Amino acid sequence: MPYAPFDLTGKVALITGGNGGIGLGMAQALAEAGADIVIWGTNPAKNATAQAQLEKTGRRVLALICDVGEEEQVEAAFAETLRVMGRVDGCFANAGVSGGRSGPFLERTKAEWDRVLRVNLTGAFYTFRAAARHMKARAEAGDKGGVLVGTASLAAIEGAARNEHYGASKGGIVSMVRALAVELARHGIRAHSILPGWIETDMTQRSVNDPKFAGHVLPRVPMRRWGTGADFGGIAIYLMSSASAFHTGDTLVIDGGYALF
Numbered sequence: 001m002p003y004a005p006f007d008l009t010g011k012v013a014l015i016t017g018g019n020g021g022i023g024l025g026m027a028q029a030l031a032e033a034g035a036d037i038v039i040w041g042t043n044p045a046k047n048a049t050a051q052a053q054l055e056k057t058g059r060r061v062l063a064l065i066c067d068v069g070e071e072e073q074v075e076a077a078f079a080e081t082l083r084v085m086g087r088v089d090g091c092f093a094n095a096g097v098s099g100g101r102s103g104p105f106l107e108r109t110k111a112e113w114d115r116v117l118r119v120n121l122t123g124a125f126y127t128f129r130a131a132a133r134h135m136k137a138r139a140e141a142g143d144k145g146g147v148l149v150g151t152a153s154l155a156a157i158e159g160a161a162r163n164e165h166y167g168a169s170k171g172g173i174v175s176m177v178r179a180l181a182v183e184l185a186r187h188g189i190r191a192h193s194i195l196p197g198w199i200e201t202d203m204t205q206r207s208v209n210d211p212k213f214a215g216h217v218l219p220r221v222p223m224r225r226w227g228t229g230a231d232f233g234g235i236a237i238y239l240m241s242s243a244s245a246f247h248t249g250d251t252l253v254i255d256g257g258y259a260l261f
Contacts, residue, residue, distance in 0.1 A: 005243035009034035012085045013240060014078075016040045016068050016127055017095030019050040021201030021229050022151060026092055029233025030240060031057040038081050038088070040066040040095065060085070068095045068123030078130040087138065090240035091131035093124040093173075094151040098203050099166035113165045120169035121176075124150050128180065128191075135189050144188030149239055150177050152193045152251075154259055170195075174251055181249030190248035192239055197255020199227035222257035 013030045017023040018039030027050070031037050036059050041047045047063040054061045062084050066077035081088060097119045100112065128148050135146035153170040160167035173193050180191040198217055200208050207213050208226055218224060235252060238244050253259055 003243070005241050006237055007034050008237065008240060011035045011089040011240065012038065012087050013090040013092065014038040014040070014081060014088045014131065015092040015094055016066070016123070018092070019043060019046040019063070021203065022196060022199060022232050023092070023094040023229070024050050025229025025232045026094070026236035027054055028230070030090070030236055031059040031061070033237045034059070035090070035240065036060040036085060038062045038064065038085060040064050040068065040077055042067050068127055069118040071126050074123070074126040074130055078134070082134065088131055088134055089145065090147050090149065091127060092149045092151070092236065093127045095123055096120045096151065099163040102162040104162060105164050108165065116165040117169050120166070121172040124173055125176065128176070132180070132184060132189065136184070136187050139187035139189070146189045147239055147244070148177065148180055148189065148191040149236070150193045152195045154195050154197050154253070154255055156195060158259065178249050185248060190244065192248065192250045192252060194232065194235060195251060195253045195255070196232070197221070197227060197253070197258040199229070199231070201229065220258055220261055221255070222261050225256065227254065227256060
């Protein structure tokens with residue numbers, strides 16, 4: 001018999017950037033555990049493909065177009081999420097952009113800095129704020145609970161040379177989540193950050209397909225492979241389930257051992 005706390009039937013999970021990579025891996029697992037799913041993304045074709053895949057689980061699935069860096073779009077998408085689904089029990093702020101073809105820090109432009117922070121950090125702020133307001137209101141009505149989960153990166157805790165803008169955005173996620181865990185605990189709301197290592201996604205294709213890059217990185221991964229979106233399904237289920245009811249404010253590294261070696 002399956003472990004009952006991992007049954008997410010009746011719960012609703014919102015995953016930004018849920019139409020591919022880590023986000024889709026989390027969404028797939030959450031749906032298979034019984035949760036209804038909402039994904040936000042900016043690519044209509046990817047949204048449609050992901051929705052069709054997730055609907056095969058038999059769960060309700062809503063896919064919305066939303067640029068999380070735009071406050072008005074986040075507010076509108078969250079309102080539509082509640083209109084259709086009625087509630088959000090788990091909010092996974094996963095949407096993000098890479099640091100691009102990063103040059104030296106001394107040559108970093110404000111435009112490039114703003115491009116990364118706008119989505120990776122400010123977008124998470126808008127998303128978490130909308131979800132936290134909803135969860136707090138629910139708690140005040142007698143329905144405590146909910147979890148906020150931010151996808152950060154090892155760049156948050158390691159020296160990301162030439163990638164300071166990306167590192168700053170992900171370090172900000174970790175700090176924001178810790179503060180939210182303390183502030184919102186009285187409402188039964190938990191908060192965590194996940195720090196992926198080198199994961200094979202659309203965003204990382206150029207790097208993982210570069211033999212020189214792979215030759216430097218893979219020998220440092222004790223498990224000797226790239227991570228996949230599916231590797232984040234289990235942690236998503238745990239964090240959204242009642243099995244983690246007394247667990248909050250954590251920074252969870254999922255990197256195949258890369259940071260240890």
